[in-house]
Amino acid sequence: MERVLIKELLSDEYIGRQVIVCGWVRTRRESKGFAFLIISDGSSQDTLQVVVSNEANCFEQIQKCNTGASVKIKGFLRESPAKGQRYEVEAQEIEVIGESDPEKYPLQKKGHTLEFLREISHLRARTNTFGAIFRIRNVLANAIHNFFQDRGFLWVHTPIITSSDCEGAGELFSVTTLDFKNIPKKDDMVDYSRDFFGKPAYLTVSGQLEAEFLALSLGKVYTFGPTFRAENSNTTRHLSEFWMIEPEMAFADLKDDMKLAEDFLRYLFKEVIIKCEKELLFLQNQYKRISLDEISKLSDTNFNHITYTEAISELKKSKENFQFTVDWGKDLQSEHEKYLTDKVIGGPVIVTDYPKGVKAFYMRLNNDGITVAAMDVLVPKVGEIIGGSQREERLEILENRMEEIGISIENLQWYLDLRRFGTVPHAGFGLGFERLVQYITGMINIRDVIPCPRAPGEIGF
RNA sequence: UCCCGGGUAGCUCAGUCGGCAGAGCAGGUGGCUGUUAACCACCCUGUCGGGGGUUCGAGUCCCUCCCCGGGAGCCA
Numbered sequence: 001m002e003r004v005l006i007k008e009l010l011s012d013e014y015i016g017r018q019v020i021v022c023g024w025v026r027t028r029r030e031s032k033g034f035a036f037l038i039i040s041d042g043s044s045q046d047t048l049q050v051v052v053s054n055e056a057n058c059f060e061q062i063q064k065c066n067t068g069a070s071v072k073i074k075g076f077l078r079e080s081p082a083k084g085q086r087y088e089v090e091a092q093e094i095e096v097i098g099e100s101d102p103e104k105y106p107l108q109k110k111g112h113t114l115e116f117l118r119e120i121s122h123l124r125a126r127t128n129t130f131g132a133i134f135r136i137r138n139v140l141a142n143a144i145h146n147f148f149q150d151r152g153f154l155w156v157h158t159p160i161i162t163s164s165d166c167e168g169a170g171e172l173f174s175v176t177t178l179d180f181k182n183i184p185k186k187d188d189m190v191d192y193s194r195d196f197f198g199k200p201a202y203l204t205v206s207g208q209l210e211a212e213f214l215a216l217s218l219g220k221v222y223t224f225g226p227t228f229r230a231e232n233s234n235t236t237r238h239l240s241e242f243w244m245i246e247p248e249m250a251f252a253d254l255k256d257d258m259k260l261a262e263d264f265l266r267y268l269f270k271e272v273i274i275k276c277e278k279e280l281l282f283l284q285n286q287y288k289r290i291s292l293d294e295i296s297k298l299s300d301t302n303f304n305h306i307t308y309t310e311a312i313s314e315l316k317k318s319k320e321n322f323q324f325t326v327d328w329g330k331d332l333q334s335e336h337e338k339y340l341t342d343k344v345i346g347g348p349v350i351v352t353d354y355p356k357g358v359k360a361f362y363m364r365l366n367n368d369g370i371t372v373a374a375m376d377v378l379v380p381k382v383g384e385i386i387g388g389s390q391r392e393e394r395l396e397i398l399e400n401r402m403e404e405i406g407i408s409i410e411n412l413q414w415y416l417d418l419r420r421f422g423t424v425p426h427a428g429f430g431l432g433f434e435r436l437v438q439y440i441t442g443m444i445n446i447r448d449v450i451p452c453p454r455a456p457g458e459i460g461f
Numbered sequence: 462u463c464c465c466g467g468g469u470a471g472c473u474c475a476g477u478c479g480g481c482a483g484a485g486c487a488g489g490u491g492g493c494u495g496u497u498a499a500c501c502a503c504c505c506u507g508u509c510g511g512g513g514g515u516u517c518g519a520g521u522c523c524c525u526c527c528c529c530g531g532g533a534g535c536c537a
Contacts, residue, residue, distance in 0.1 A: 031496070032493070084496085108472060109488095110472070111486095113473075119529095229535090235534090244537065333533090334533075384536075384537065435537060
Protein backbone atom coordinates (compact mmCIF):
# COMPACT_ATOMS: atom_id res chain seq x y z
CA MET A 1 0.00 0.00 0.00
CA GLU A 2 1.34 3.42 -0.95
CA ARG A 3 1.62 6.31 1.36
CA VAL A 4 -0.80 9.18 0.64
CA LEU A 5 0.02 12.84 1.24
CA ILE A 6 -2.48 14.78 3.35
CA LYS A 7 -2.83 17.17 0.43
CA GLU A 8 -4.21 14.34 -1.72
CA LEU A 9 -5.94 12.39 0.99
CA LEU A 10 -8.61 14.83 2.11
CA SER A 11 -11.11 14.21 -0.66
CA ASP A 12 -14.20 12.11 -1.33
CA GLU A 13 -12.09 9.93 -3.55
CA TYR A 14 -10.45 8.27 -0.58
CA ILE A 15 -13.53 7.81 1.61
CA GLY A 16 -13.76 4.22 2.78
CA ARG A 17 -10.33 3.35 1.44
CA GLN A 18 -7.49 2.04 3.52
CA VAL A 19 -4.50 4.38 3.46
CA ILE A 20 -1.09 4.99 4.97
CA VAL A 21 -0.24 8.48 6.18
CA CYS A 22 3.11 9.64 7.51
CA GLY A 23 3.71 12.87 9.38
CA TRP A 24 4.39 14.63 12.65
CA VAL A 25 2.04 14.86 15.61
CA ARG A 26 0.79 18.36 16.26
CA THR A 27 -1.47 17.61 19.21
CA ARG A 28 -3.07 14.73 21.02
CA ARG A 29 -6.39 14.74 22.86
CA GLU A 30 -7.14 11.74 24.98
CA SER A 31 -10.15 10.36 26.74
CA LYS A 32 -11.20 6.97 28.01
CA GLY A 33 -12.95 5.84 24.87
CA PHE A 34 -11.05 7.72 22.17
CA ALA A 35 -7.89 9.55 21.40
CA PHE A 36 -7.50 12.16 18.68
CA LEU A 37 -4.25 13.00 16.95
CA ILE A 38 -3.66 15.94 14.68
CA ILE A 39 -1.03 15.13 12.05
CA SER A 40 0.74 17.36 9.58
CA ASP A 41 3.06 16.27 6.80
CA GLY A 42 4.05 19.55 5.17
CA SER A 43 2.19 18.85 1.95
CA SER A 44 -0.72 21.10 2.76
CA GLN A 45 -2.04 23.76 5.08
CA ASP A 46 -4.59 21.15 6.17
CA THR A 47 -3.89 18.80 9.01
CA LEU A 48 -5.33 15.36 9.42
CA GLN A 49 -7.37 14.19 12.40
CA VAL A 50 -6.71 10.60 13.35
CA VAL A 51 -9.23 8.86 15.60
CA VAL A 52 -8.06 5.98 17.73
CA SER A 53 -10.64 3.91 19.53
CA ASN A 54 -9.61 2.35 22.83
CA GLU A 55 -10.69 -0.96 21.34
CA ALA A 56 -8.10 -0.70 18.56
CA ASN A 57 -4.92 -2.71 19.03
CA CYS A 58 -2.81 0.34 18.51
CA PHE A 59 -4.37 2.33 21.38
CA GLU A 60 -1.35 1.83 23.61
CA GLN A 61 0.85 3.47 20.95
CA ILE A 62 -0.98 6.71 21.71
CA GLN A 63 1.17 7.19 24.81
CA LYS A 64 4.19 7.74 22.59
CA CYS A 65 2.41 10.11 20.19
CA ASN A 66 3.55 13.30 21.84
CA THR A 67 3.74 16.63 20.04
CA GLY A 68 6.57 16.44 17.53
CA ALA A 69 6.74 12.66 17.23
CA SER A 70 6.89 11.21 13.72
CA VAL A 71 4.31 8.55 12.96
CA LYS A 72 3.14 6.18 10.29
CA ILE A 73 -0.57 5.48 10.44
CA LYS A 74 -2.61 2.88 8.65
CA GLY A 75 -6.37 3.25 8.67
CA PHE A 76 -9.54 4.09 6.79
CA LEU A 77 -10.54 7.54 5.62
CA ARG A 78 -14.00 8.44 6.91
CA GLU A 79 -16.29 11.38 6.78
CA SER A 80 -15.97 12.96 10.20
CA PRO A 81 -19.14 12.80 12.32
CA ALA A 82 -18.11 15.83 14.38
CA LYS A 83 -17.71 19.48 13.48
CA GLY A 84 -14.35 21.00 12.74
CA GLN A 85 -13.12 18.79 9.92
CA ARG A 86 -14.69 17.06 6.99
CA TYR A 87 -12.52 13.95 6.92
CA GLU A 88 -10.60 11.86 9.42
CA VAL A 89 -8.66 8.65 9.50
CA GLU A 90 -9.78 5.83 11.75
CA ALA A 91 -6.50 4.24 12.83
CA GLN A 92 -5.82 0.53 12.81
CA GLU A 93 -2.06 0.60 13.08
CA ILE A 94 0.21 3.27 14.48
CA GLU A 95 3.96 3.10 14.18
CA VAL A 96 5.86 5.71 16.12
CA ILE A 97 8.93 6.23 13.97
CA GLY A 98 10.64 8.86 16.09
CA GLU A 99 9.57 9.80 19.60
CA SER A 100 9.59 13.33 20.95
CA ASP A 101 10.07 14.12 24.63
CA PRO A 102 7.27 16.54 25.49
CA GLU A 103 9.25 18.10 28.29
CA LYS A 104 12.05 19.01 25.90
CA TYR A 105 10.39 19.61 22.54
CA PRO A 106 10.33 23.40 22.09
CA LEU A 107 7.15 23.61 20.03
CA GLN A 108 4.18 23.55 22.35
CA LYS A 109 0.51 22.99 21.90
CA LYS A 110 0.03 26.75 21.86
CA GLY A 111 0.89 29.82 19.86
CA HIS A 112 4.49 31.02 19.76
CA THR A 113 5.90 34.39 18.87
CA LEU A 114 7.76 34.76 15.59
CA GLU A 115 10.77 35.94 17.59
CA PHE A 116 10.91 32.71 19.54
CA LEU A 117 10.44 30.60 16.43
CA ARG A 118 13.35 32.45 14.83
CA GLU A 119 15.55 30.92 17.54
CA ILE A 120 14.50 27.43 16.47
CA SER A 121 14.70 27.81 12.71
CA HIS A 122 15.32 24.08 12.36
CA LEU A 123 11.85 23.30 13.75
CA ARG A 124 9.75 26.28 12.80
CA ALA A 125 8.79 24.91 9.37
CA ARG A 126 6.59 22.46 11.29
CA THR A 127 4.27 25.27 12.31
CA ASN A 128 1.23 26.44 10.36
CA THR A 129 2.76 29.82 9.74
CA PHE A 130 6.12 28.70 8.39
CA GLY A 131 4.64 25.80 6.51
CA ALA A 132 2.45 28.32 4.73
CA ILE A 133 5.32 30.70 4.04
CA PHE A 134 7.65 28.08 2.63
CA ARG A 135 4.96 26.56 0.43
CA ILE A 136 4.17 30.04 -0.90
CA ARG A 137 7.87 30.64 -1.43
CA ASN A 138 8.12 27.47 -3.47
CA VAL A 139 5.11 28.30 -5.63
CA LEU A 140 6.49 31.77 -6.32
CA ALA A 141 9.93 30.42 -7.25
CA ASN A 142 8.35 28.00 -9.67
CA ALA A 143 6.03 30.65 -11.09
CA ILE A 144 9.01 32.92 -11.72
CA HIS A 145 10.65 30.29 -13.90
CA ASN A 146 7.38 29.56 -15.69
CA PHE A 147 6.77 33.22 -16.40
CA PHE A 148 10.13 33.76 -18.05
CA GLN A 149 10.33 30.39 -19.77
CA ASP A 150 6.90 30.97 -21.34
CA ARG A 151 8.17 34.25 -22.74
CA GLY A 152 11.40 32.98 -24.25
CA PHE A 153 13.79 34.16 -21.56
CA LEU A 154 16.83 31.98 -20.90
CA TRP A 155 17.77 31.24 -17.32
CA VAL A 156 21.44 32.15 -17.11
CA HIS A 157 23.84 31.37 -14.29
CA THR A 158 25.96 34.36 -13.41
CA PRO A 159 28.91 33.87 -11.07
CA ILE A 160 28.62 33.90 -7.31
CA ILE A 161 32.32 34.69 -6.88
CA THR A 162 33.35 37.82 -8.74
CA SER A 163 36.26 40.21 -8.98
CA SER A 164 34.27 43.32 -9.75
CA ASP A 165 33.88 45.59 -6.79
CA CYS A 166 32.73 48.58 -8.73
CA GLU A 167 29.03 48.20 -9.11
CA GLY A 168 28.30 50.39 -6.17
CA ALA A 169 25.49 48.12 -5.06
CA GLY A 170 26.82 47.73 -1.57
CA GLU A 171 29.48 46.38 0.73
CA LEU A 172 31.07 43.11 -0.36
CA PHE A 173 32.00 39.89 1.37
CA SER A 174 35.56 38.89 0.62
CA VAL A 175 36.36 35.40 -0.62
CA THR A 176 39.85 34.26 0.26
CA THR A 177 41.96 31.25 1.11
CA LEU A 178 44.72 33.33 2.71
CA ASP A 179 45.80 32.18 6.15
CA PHE A 180 44.62 34.85 8.56
CA LYS A 181 47.40 33.98 10.98
CA ASN A 182 50.02 34.60 8.33
CA ILE A 183 48.78 37.06 5.72
CA PRO A 184 51.31 37.66 2.92
CA LYS A 185 52.23 41.32 2.65
CA LYS A 186 53.87 43.44 0.02
CA ASP A 187 54.70 47.07 0.74
CA ASP A 188 52.66 46.71 3.96
CA MET A 189 49.55 45.80 1.94
CA VAL A 190 47.89 42.41 1.59
CA ASP A 191 49.56 40.61 -1.30
CA TYR A 192 46.58 39.30 -3.19
CA SER A 193 48.78 37.84 -5.89
CA ARG A 194 49.31 35.01 -3.40
CA ASP A 195 45.58 34.55 -2.85
CA PHE A 196 43.52 31.83 -4.56
CA PHE A 197 42.53 33.86 -7.62
CA GLY A 198 45.62 36.03 -7.68
CA LYS A 199 43.57 39.12 -6.94
CA PRO A 200 40.79 40.15 -4.52
CA ALA A 201 37.57 38.22 -4.92
CA TYR A 202 34.10 38.78 -3.54
CA LEU A 203 30.64 37.29 -3.30
CA THR A 204 28.39 38.80 -5.92
CA VAL A 205 26.14 41.74 -5.12
CA SER A 206 24.34 41.47 -8.45
CA GLY A 207 24.47 39.45 -11.62
CA GLN A 208 23.33 42.35 -13.72
CA LEU A 209 26.50 43.23 -15.58
CA GLU A 210 26.98 39.60 -16.58
CA ALA A 211 23.29 39.29 -17.45
CA GLU A 212 23.76 42.27 -19.77
CA PHE A 213 26.38 40.56 -21.90
CA LEU A 214 24.27 37.43 -22.06
CA ALA A 215 21.22 39.45 -23.09
CA LEU A 216 23.33 41.12 -25.76
CA SER A 217 23.98 37.70 -27.24
CA LEU A 218 20.95 35.63 -26.34
CA GLY A 219 18.26 38.30 -26.47
CA LYS A 220 16.25 37.76 -23.31
CA VAL A 221 17.70 36.28 -20.15
CA TYR A 222 17.08 36.19 -16.43
CA THR A 223 19.05 35.28 -13.36
CA PHE A 224 17.60 33.73 -10.23
CA GLY A 225 20.15 33.07 -7.56
CA PRO A 226 21.67 34.13 -4.28
CA THR A 227 23.13 37.57 -3.75
CA PHE A 228 25.28 38.87 -0.91
CA ARG A 229 25.54 42.24 0.78
CA ALA A 230 27.87 42.87 3.70
CA GLU A 231 26.15 46.04 4.85
CA ASN A 232 25.62 46.35 8.57
CA SER A 233 21.89 46.65 8.03
CA ASN A 234 19.68 45.77 10.94
CA THR A 235 16.20 46.15 9.59
CA THR A 236 13.07 44.14 8.92
CA ARG A 237 13.69 44.24 5.16
CA HIS A 238 17.40 43.49 4.68
CA LEU A 239 19.30 40.23 4.57
CA SER A 240 23.00 39.60 4.03
CA GLU A 241 22.16 36.67 1.77
CA PHE A 242 19.06 36.90 -0.35
CA TRP A 243 17.73 35.70 -3.67
CA MET A 244 17.35 38.01 -6.58
CA ILE A 245 15.71 37.75 -9.97
CA GLU A 246 17.25 39.90 -12.70
CA PRO A 247 15.72 39.81 -16.18
CA GLU A 248 17.57 41.60 -18.97
CA MET A 249 16.23 42.25 -22.48
CA ALA A 250 18.01 43.37 -25.62
CA PHE A 251 16.19 45.72 -27.99
CA ALA A 252 14.09 47.07 -25.16
CA ASP A 253 13.55 50.45 -23.54
CA LEU A 254 12.19 51.62 -20.19
CA LYS A 255 8.57 51.22 -21.32
CA ASP A 256 9.21 47.57 -22.19
CA ASP A 257 10.94 47.15 -18.86
CA MET A 258 8.01 48.58 -16.94
CA LYS A 259 5.57 46.44 -18.84
CA LEU A 260 7.61 43.35 -18.07
CA ALA A 261 7.78 44.21 -14.37
CA GLU A 262 4.03 44.77 -14.19
CA ASP A 263 3.09 41.66 -16.13
CA PHE A 264 5.53 39.74 -13.99
CA LEU A 265 4.13 40.84 -10.65
CA ARG A 266 0.53 40.41 -11.77
CA TYR A 267 1.31 36.90 -12.96
CA LEU A 268 2.91 36.03 -9.62
CA PHE A 269 -0.05 37.40 -7.65
CA LYS A 270 -2.40 35.36 -9.81
CA GLU A 271 -0.41 32.16 -9.45
CA VAL A 272 -0.09 32.42 -5.69
CA ILE A 273 -3.84 32.94 -5.35
CA ILE A 274 -4.61 29.92 -7.47
CA LYS A 275 -2.07 27.61 -5.86
CA CYS A 276 -1.83 28.83 -2.27
CA GLU A 277 -5.32 29.91 -1.36
CA LYS A 278 -5.34 27.99 1.92
CA GLU A 279 -1.94 29.32 2.91
CA LEU A 280 -2.95 32.90 2.16
CA LEU A 281 -6.23 32.51 4.02
CA PHE A 282 -4.40 31.18 7.03
CA LEU A 283 -1.99 34.12 7.07
CA GLN A 284 -4.82 36.55 6.50
CA ASN A 285 -6.77 35.23 9.49
CA GLN A 286 -3.77 34.76 11.72
CA TYR A 287 -1.95 38.05 11.22
CA LYS A 288 -4.48 40.38 9.57
CA ARG A 289 -1.77 41.92 7.44
CA ILE A 290 -2.78 40.70 4.02
CA SER A 291 -6.04 40.24 2.22
CA LEU A 292 -6.72 37.69 -0.47
CA ASP A 293 -9.13 40.12 -2.10
CA GLU A 294 -6.43 42.74 -2.29
CA ILE A 295 -3.89 40.41 -3.87
CA SER A 296 -6.57 39.23 -6.25
CA LYS A 297 -7.36 42.82 -7.21
CA LEU A 298 -3.68 43.55 -7.75
CA SER A 299 -3.36 40.62 -10.11
CA ASP A 300 -5.87 42.28 -12.37
CA THR A 301 -5.16 46.00 -12.34
CA ASN A 302 -2.59 48.24 -13.94
CA PHE A 303 -0.03 49.80 -11.67
CA ASN A 304 0.10 53.53 -11.22
CA HIS A 305 3.00 55.33 -12.87
CA ILE A 306 4.51 58.54 -11.61
CA THR A 307 7.75 60.30 -12.46
CA TYR A 308 10.19 61.20 -9.75
CA THR A 309 9.54 64.87 -10.48
CA GLU A 310 5.79 64.37 -10.06
CA ALA A 311 6.41 62.41 -6.87
CA ILE A 312 8.46 65.27 -5.44
CA SER A 313 5.70 67.71 -6.20
CA GLU A 314 3.12 65.43 -4.52
CA LEU A 315 5.33 65.17 -1.47
CA LYS A 316 5.82 68.92 -1.35
CA LYS A 317 2.06 69.44 -1.54
CA SER A 318 1.44 67.15 1.41
CA LYS A 319 0.98 68.44 4.93
CA GLU A 320 2.83 65.46 6.32
CA ASN A 321 5.59 66.29 8.79
CA PHE A 322 8.50 64.47 7.14
CA GLN A 323 11.69 63.88 9.06
CA PHE A 324 13.69 64.35 5.86
CA THR A 325 13.12 67.39 3.70
CA VAL A 326 11.78 66.87 0.23
CA ASP A 327 14.06 68.32 -2.42
CA TRP A 328 14.38 67.64 -6.11
CA GLY A 329 17.70 65.85 -6.55
CA LYS A 330 17.63 63.95 -3.26
CA ASP A 331 16.68 60.31 -3.12
CA LEU A 332 13.27 59.36 -1.76
CA GLN A 333 13.39 58.28 1.87
CA SER A 334 11.40 55.39 3.31
CA GLU A 335 8.87 57.77 4.79
CA HIS A 336 8.40 59.39 1.37
CA GLU A 337 7.95 56.05 -0.36
CA LYS A 338 5.42 54.99 2.27
CA TYR A 339 3.51 58.22 1.85
CA LEU A 340 3.37 57.69 -1.91
CA THR A 341 2.18 54.08 -1.74
CA ASP A 342 -0.11 54.37 1.26
CA LYS A 343 -1.54 57.90 0.97
CA VAL A 344 -1.14 59.22 -2.57
CA ILE A 345 -1.68 56.01 -4.57
CA GLY A 346 -3.08 53.47 -2.14
CA GLY A 347 -1.21 50.56 -3.68
CA PRO A 348 1.89 49.68 -5.69
CA VAL A 349 3.38 52.44 -7.80
CA ILE A 350 6.16 52.68 -10.35
CA VAL A 351 8.34 55.74 -9.96
CA THR A 352 10.42 56.63 -13.02
CA ASP A 353 13.06 59.05 -14.26
CA TYR A 354 15.12 59.72 -11.16
CA PRO A 355 17.89 62.35 -11.04
CA LYS A 356 21.11 60.80 -12.28
CA GLY A 357 22.84 61.67 -9.03
CA VAL A 358 20.91 59.14 -6.97
CA LYS A 359 21.17 56.24 -9.39
CA ALA A 360 23.82 53.86 -10.71
CA PHE A 361 26.31 54.71 -13.47
CA TYR A 362 24.87 52.27 -16.00
CA MET A 363 21.41 53.82 -16.20
CA ARG A 364 20.58 55.54 -19.47
CA LEU A 365 20.74 59.31 -19.47
CA ASN A 366 17.47 60.92 -20.54
CA ASN A 367 17.34 63.69 -23.15
CA ASP A 368 17.00 66.32 -20.42
CA GLY A 369 20.56 65.46 -19.37
CA ILE A 370 19.67 65.41 -15.67
CA THR A 371 17.47 62.36 -15.17
CA VAL A 372 17.98 58.69 -16.02
CA ALA A 373 15.64 56.06 -17.43
CA ALA A 374 15.17 54.32 -14.08
CA MET A 375 12.14 52.75 -12.51
CA ASP A 376 11.44 51.58 -8.97
CA VAL A 377 8.38 49.55 -8.06
CA LEU A 378 7.26 50.54 -4.60
CA VAL A 379 4.69 48.59 -2.62
CA PRO A 380 2.92 49.42 0.65
CA LYS A 381 4.62 48.31 3.87
CA VAL A 382 7.72 46.80 2.24
CA GLY A 383 8.88 49.72 0.08
CA GLU A 384 11.12 49.12 -2.91
CA ILE A 385 10.56 45.66 -4.32
CA ILE A 386 11.97 46.17 -7.83
CA GLY A 387 14.70 48.47 -9.06
CA GLY A 388 15.37 48.65 -12.78
CA SER A 389 16.39 50.79 -15.70
CA GLN A 390 17.16 51.08 -19.34
CA ARG A 391 20.92 50.70 -19.60
CA GLU A 392 23.22 53.27 -21.18
CA GLU A 393 24.08 51.81 -24.56
CA ARG A 394 26.02 54.82 -25.93
CA LEU A 395 29.74 54.31 -25.39
CA GLU A 396 30.79 57.90 -25.02
CA ILE A 397 28.05 58.87 -22.63
CA LEU A 398 28.70 55.78 -20.52
CA GLU A 399 32.43 56.52 -20.34
CA ASN A 400 31.71 60.08 -19.31
CA ARG A 401 29.35 58.90 -16.57
CA MET A 402 31.90 56.44 -15.24
CA GLU A 403 34.57 59.08 -15.13
CA GLU A 404 32.20 61.52 -13.47
CA ILE A 405 31.38 59.06 -10.69
CA GLY A 406 34.92 57.69 -10.44
CA ILE A 407 34.38 54.14 -11.62
CA SER A 408 37.39 52.34 -13.04
CA ILE A 409 37.00 52.21 -16.80
CA GLU A 410 40.01 49.97 -17.02
CA ASN A 411 38.43 47.13 -15.03
CA LEU A 412 35.22 47.26 -17.00
CA GLN A 413 36.56 47.21 -20.52
CA TRP A 414 34.55 44.08 -21.20
CA TYR A 415 31.41 45.97 -20.19
CA LEU A 416 32.30 48.82 -22.55
CA ASP A 417 33.00 46.33 -25.34
CA LEU A 418 29.29 45.61 -25.38
CA ARG A 419 28.83 49.23 -26.45
CA ARG A 420 31.68 49.08 -28.94
CA PHE A 421 30.51 46.05 -30.84
CA GLY A 422 26.89 45.93 -31.90
CA THR A 423 25.39 47.91 -29.08
CA VAL A 424 21.61 47.94 -28.68
CA PRO A 425 19.15 49.57 -26.33
CA HIS A 426 18.50 47.15 -23.49
CA ALA A 427 16.81 47.16 -20.13
CA GLY A 428 16.23 45.04 -17.07
CA PHE A 429 15.43 45.06 -13.39
CA GLY A 430 16.15 43.34 -10.11
CA LEU A 431 13.48 41.85 -7.89
CA GLY A 432 14.29 41.01 -4.30
CA PHE A 433 12.72 37.59 -3.91
CA GLU A 434 12.33 37.75 -0.15
CA ARG A 435 10.72 41.16 -0.38
CA LEU A 436 8.20 39.72 -2.78
CA VAL A 437 7.46 36.84 -0.42
CA GLN A 438 7.32 39.32 2.44
CA TYR A 439 4.84 41.51 0.64
CA ILE A 440 2.59 38.61 -0.36
CA THR A 441 2.65 36.87 3.03
CA GLY A 442 2.47 40.07 5.07
CA MET A 443 5.35 39.04 7.29
CA ILE A 444 6.75 42.04 9.14
CA ASN A 445 10.31 40.72 9.32
CA ILE A 446 12.10 39.52 6.18
CA ARG A 447 13.95 36.96 8.32
CA ASP A 448 10.68 35.06 8.55
CA VAL A 449 10.37 34.35 4.82
CA ILE A 450 13.68 32.53 4.28
CA PRO A 451 14.55 29.22 5.97
CA CYS A 452 17.97 30.27 7.24
CA PRO A 453 18.22 34.04 7.50
CA ARG A 454 21.67 35.61 7.21
CA ALA A 455 22.05 39.04 8.78
CA PRO A 456 24.74 40.81 10.81
CA GLY A 457 25.55 38.49 13.69
CA GLU A 458 23.02 35.90 12.57
CA ILE A 459 24.28 32.64 11.09
CA GLY A 460 22.88 30.09 13.51
CA PHE A 461 21.48 27.45 11.18
C1' U B 462 26.08 52.23 12.69
C1' C B 463 22.37 55.65 15.20
C1' C B 464 17.63 56.40 18.13
C1' C B 465 13.92 54.09 21.14
C1' G B 466 11.82 49.65 23.85
C1' G B 467 12.93 45.07 26.09
C1' G B 468 15.72 40.58 28.69
C1' U B 469 11.93 37.29 35.31
C1' A B 470 9.66 29.31 34.96
C1' G B 471 9.78 25.48 28.64
C1' C B 472 6.54 29.82 26.24
C1' U B 473 3.85 34.69 26.99
C1' C B 474 4.13 38.13 30.61
C1' A B 475 2.95 40.70 35.82
C1' G B 476 6.08 42.11 39.79
C1' U B 477 3.58 48.87 43.31
C1' C B 478 7.72 52.82 47.47
C1' G B 479 14.08 48.67 47.58
C1' G B 480 11.57 44.12 52.13
C1' C B 481 9.50 35.90 51.48
C1' A B 482 9.70 34.96 43.29
C1' G B 483 4.08 35.31 40.77
C1' A B 484 0.02 34.24 36.91
C1' G B 485 -1.76 32.07 32.39
C1' C B 486 -0.31 28.55 28.99
C1' A B 487 2.93 24.20 28.23
C1' G B 488 4.54 19.63 30.93
C1' G B 489 3.24 15.44 34.70
C1' U B 490 -0.69 12.54 37.41
C1' G B 491 -5.84 11.41 37.96
C1' G B 492 -10.92 12.17 36.26
C1' C B 493 -14.42 13.08 32.34
C1' U B 494 -16.23 13.94 27.40
C1' G B 495 -16.72 12.45 19.33
C1' U B 496 -12.62 15.74 21.06
C1' U B 497 -11.22 20.78 18.27
C1' A B 498 -5.21 25.57 21.22
C1' A B 499 -11.08 20.48 24.90
C1' C B 500 -12.63 20.61 30.08
C1' C B 501 -12.08 19.80 35.80
C1' A B 502 -8.71 18.75 40.04
C1' C B 503 -3.91 18.28 41.93
C1' C B 504 1.55 18.49 41.16
C1' C B 505 6.36 20.15 39.17
C1' U B 506 9.04 24.37 37.23
C1' G B 507 13.77 30.06 38.52
C1' U B 508 21.87 31.71 37.23
C1' C B 509 15.31 37.52 37.60
C1' G B 510 20.83 38.21 30.54
C1' G B 511 26.52 38.63 32.47
C1' G B 512 29.86 41.52 35.55
C1' G B 513 30.60 45.44 39.00
C1' G B 514 28.58 49.16 42.50
C1' U B 515 25.09 51.67 46.30
C1' U B 516 22.38 49.53 50.56
C1' C B 517 21.12 46.22 56.75
C1' G B 518 18.62 44.32 52.33
C1' A B 519 18.46 44.83 44.89
C1' G B 520 14.19 41.48 39.99
C1' U B 521 13.50 46.79 41.46
C1' C B 522 18.46 52.15 42.02
C1' C B 523 23.56 53.37 39.47
C1' C B 524 27.69 51.91 35.97
C1' U B 525 29.22 48.55 32.22
C1' C B 526 29.05 44.70 28.68
C1' C B 527 26.08 41.10 25.90
C1' C B 528 21.63 39.64 23.45
C1' C B 529 16.61 40.49 21.28
C1' G B 530 12.72 43.61 19.07
C1' G B 531 10.95 48.21 16.55
C1' G B 532 12.34 52.60 13.78
C1' A B 533 16.27 55.16 10.75
C1' G B 534 20.39 55.01 7.31
C1' C B 535 22.41 51.73 3.27
C1' C B 536 19.50 48.80 -0.48
C1' A B 537 16.53 44.53 -3.33
